[in-house]
Amino acid sequence: MKAAYREHYRDALTVREVAQPVAHPDEILVRVHATTVNRTDCAVMTGKPFIMRFFTGLMKPRSPIPGTDFAGEVVAVGDKVSLFKKGQRVFGFNDQGLGSQAEYVAVSEQQAVAEIPQNVSYPQAAASLEAAHYAYNFLSKVKHTAGAQVLVNGATGGIGSAMVQFLRHAGVRVTATANTKNLALVKQLGAERVINFEIEDFTRIEDRFEFVFDAVGKSTFCKCRHLLKPKGVYISSEPGPWLQNPLLALFTPLLPGKTVKFPLPLDIKRSIKFISELLASGAFKPVIDRTYALDQIAEAYTYVASGAKTGNVVIEI
Ligand SMILES: NC(=O)c1ccc[n+]([C@@H]2O[C@H](COP(=O)([O-])OP(=O)(O)OC[C@H]3O[C@@H](n4cnc5c(N)ncnc54)[C@H](OP(=O)(O)O)[C@@H]3O)[C@@H](O)[C@H]2O)c1
Structure with missing residues (x-):
């Protein structure tokens, strides 16, 4: 599959062919339709601030594929999966990295993953995760x-x-x-x-x-x-x-x-439940600034790191 890739924090981001992940017994395999480049991605990508490295890998990133969120379709489920089925539209987020800036991602069904509400597109779903989670986290405090x-x-x-x-x-x-x-x-x-x-x-x-x-x-x-x-x-x-x-x-x-x-953003599942309800009712529509293709992802990172985005920046895959 095609994926964004960097081995070390200092490396430039490239897009290359890598092995497609396989779903373990408790995992779902998702064909990623959209992901975002967000401010958390910039920290996971560069290991800055340094404290990030305690979660993402001290000397080098644990996963060479960056990406903290995804929206896509379940294409395979492990033997022990009970919460999701093939064909379901799902979205998910993990602020320590998921390796989701790729055509496929495998995630445990216990992670913060949920069904995408009807009438919400994959780009909208992806753009409703990272920033909305932090926003809800202010309100819940x-x-x-x-x-x-x-x-x-x-x-x-x-x-x-x-x-x-x-x-x-x-x-x-x-x-x-x-x-x-x-x-x-x-x-x-x-x-x-x-x-x-x-x-x-x-x-x-x-x-x-x-x-x-x-x-x-x-x-x-x-x-x-x-x-x-x-x-x-x-x-x-x-x-x-x-x-x-x-x-x-x-x-x-x-x-x-x-x-x-100080809004320590710990409970992502609770945020996604809140966000899903507001997406479903139409009370929340994420602001999408720019959309890039996976091949243009390095450009997307440069734009997001500039601090000048409006709302969210989506990568359509
Ligand atoms: N604590 C955490 O866990 C956590 C997680 C994620 C993000 N963050 C931090 O949260 C902050 C916001 O993230 P974000 O993704 O919402 O940011 P963002 O989308 O990158 O914010 C960019 C927007 O902020 C505007 N802006 C810049 N300076 C401003 C100022 N002095 N007053 C008002 N608006 C200003 C920019 O307008 P112009 O283009 O006109 O300047 C632009 O529209 C970032 O600093 C990020 O590092 C923290």
């Missing part, structure tokens, strides 16, 4: 109620564009930041007010919020603290300068007032 006011910094990213839709679905009132070219898109996703971060500093607005979700991880608690109501919560997608966000998440809950939470 707090008790948000309908009518609450939330500020989403970076609503044009993969995480932010899913987050705005999830919040709208929950009846939350969203103020979001976006770049000039995506102001209309972010309004359409469900933001009540959109601040153009290219001409306005969102930290200077008068409004106050129950939650500030820094979906793009470019701000800090210190810069956003005054935007929070008295018991408000700040969550960022990045650890922040000197790992301040995980540290603040340990100490701020010990004090009265505003707190920081």
Whole structure:
């Protein structure tokens, strides 16, 4: 089969012929129709930040084939598989790597894999995994109620564009930041007010919020603290300068007032269940920026690593 391939973290990504995987007794073999290149892929691919290597291989990647998500069709099942059958449309994600940027992938039925809701295409399904999982993970860390006011910094990213839709679905009132070219898109996703971060500093607005979700991880608690109501919560997608966000998440809950939470994204199965329900009801439609062929995957990585994508970047196979 054809697969994206690199043996060492420093290697350039190529596309080559490799042996097709075979499903072990507890695995399903999936013919991959779509996968994405996302920010987690960039970390798995390069082993940076270094902490990634404790999960993906210390000296060199455990799997030479990158890829953390897939959407495709089950073409074979192992003897012990009971949850899936041949012909089913499935999608799945593992932030430590699945080797899914290939024509076929074999995954255990115990992994975070689920049936794709009807009327959702393979590219849409693939684009509903990584960023949407992290977005849901913010929301699941707090008790948000309908009518609450939330500020989403970076609503044009993969995480932010899913987050705005999830919040709208929950009846939350969203103020979001976006770049000039995506102001209309972010309004359409469900933001009540959109601040153009290219001409306005969102930290200077008068409004106050129950939650500030820094979906793009470019701000800090210190810069956003005054935007929070008295018991408000700040969550960022990045650890922040000197790992301040995980540290603040340990100490701020010990004090009265505003707190920081760090969204360790552990329960992928729970996220996929939530995402599937919203996809099925039409409440969530992933934003797809660009689509590439597998042969163009190195170009897709360069684009995603530039930090300039809008929503998600799909590889159609
Ligand atoms: N903690 C985790 O486990 C985890 C997992 C995945 C990702 N992440 C991190 O989460 C962050 C977001 O990921 P993502 O995939 O959503 O990002 P992304 O899609 O790459 O975000 C790109 C978008 O963010 C916008 N942007 C850039 N700087 C901005 C700023 N200062 N204010 C507002 N918007 C800005 C860009 O607009 P322009 O093009 O106009 O600049 C672009 O539209 C990344 O830093 C990523 O490393 C963390």
